[in-house]
């Protein structure tokens with residue numbers, strides 16, 4: 001396995017990565033990109049086990065509901081790129097199981113690539129969402145044929161791909177990108193039915209980063225995001241050669257959708273896990289700030305927190321149900337229930353604004369305007385800030401200020417905005433979650449229940 005230090009050294013591999021108009025020559029020298037890299041390095045150190053046979057728990061394949069459950073603390077504690085690594089491996093395992101009968105060669109290559117990734121203990125990012133051009137048109141009908149990533153040349157030993165994958169979390173800080181079609185493809189769209197693995201430093205890969213990292217000089221103003229931010233990459237494949245053994249689908253339109261669906265399942269399980277933890281965290285902040293404000297016993301505040309608790313509990317219930325109702329695939333790997341994963345992720349995303357609304361409502365305007373800790377340390381105004389920021393005499397004004405800063409950072413500032421949009425869009429957007437939930441819901445059972453209640457079933461005719 002790799003240590004954090006080895007991971008940081010591995011980033012110096014000639015990758016072409018850009019940030020705010022500059023080419024980054026050395027990731028570690030850049031404040032924001034370097035901080036994100038060190039977060040991933042710390043994750044490596046947390047999981048590190050010595051010895052040639054040690055493998056990362058992030059790379060292991062769950063075989064049962066117990067295995068899936070045992071992974072939850074590891075996944076919850078891991079950074080986001082550790083999670084995209086885990087999700088990428090599971091996506092390819094899932095897809096291999098689904099296409100393996102018809103295309104054993106692709107399944108064999110996937111297996112070999114996963115084993116190599118496990119051996120090298122690398123980080124993998126998920127390159128699925130294309131630029132997409134005009135949303136109402138299919139890939140083949142776009143004014144620019146590169147709007148979806150495609151094969152532009154087939155050679156005896158591989159293919160050349162061109163396109164751009166957008167919003168790719170941590171792309172510049174992984175070792176490999178898992179490139180898969182963003183949606184199902186139709187006959188005639190063979191060049192767009194491409195799945196493969198591309199090293200971040202492959203010639204022609206260029207990554208433009210964006211970040212919600214705080215830019216404030218005083219770290220204490222952003223207690224959460226200061227140490228916990230990850231850039232998103234706009235990943236451009238500018239005619240990149242992919243050798244044959246790294247190609248997992250090449251023109252078989254009928255299977256293009258399998259990869260996107262497989263990723264959707266694992267990405268949403270990851271999202272559901274994150275949001276179950278996030279919901280508990282928001283309940284905790286609501287209760288703490290209510291106590292600091294002296295309002296914890298007031299009826300309407302208690303009711304709002306109860307509503308938040310119910311939401312948090314149901315989201316965790318959906319996560320537990322997704323695991324308990326897992327399906328064991330032909331290749332022995334355990335897959336969470338599509339129904340509970342998608343319904344839970346959807347509910348968590350759509351009710352996130354309710355959670356923030358209640359929290360902001362209970363907390364008050366100081367979420368945005370609480371003075372800084374540096375102000376508290378100022379000899380002239382500090383004591384007055386402390387005096388007037390103390391509400392409940394049992395809770396010091398400084399503690400209340402810190403709670404406000406954390407709430408702002410998490411829900412009402414750069415990271416807060418990132419979370420707000422990410423909860424809705426990540427994992428393929430709400431539309432996809434509605435479709436998959438409906439597909440796996442037992443509609444016949446529901447209709448039968450309704451007909452039974454209405455006494456319209458054949459057996460009621462005799463009554």
Ligand SMILES: Cc1cc2nc3c(=O)[nH]c(=O)nc-3n(C[C@H](O)[C@H](O)[C@H](O)COP(=O)(O)OP(=O)(O)OC[C@H]3O[C@@H](n4cnc5c(N)ncnc54)[C@H](O)[C@@H]3O)c2cc1C
Pocket residue numbers: 084126127128129132135136137165166167168169232418421422425426427428429431
């Ligand atoms: C912070 C962040 C991190 C992300 N990380 C990753 C990542 O690591 N890897 C990755 O691959 N992706 C990632 N995503 C991308 C995410 O999956 C997409 O944002 C999401 O799938 C929506 O795609 P889009 O942004 O292109 O929006 P659009 O596709 O433009 O969607 C916008 C709206 O238009 C609707 N719409 C789109 N097309 C149609 C149509 N044909 N008919 C009807 N309605 C339509 C959608 O349902 C939606 O309501 C990330 C996104 C964010 C915000």
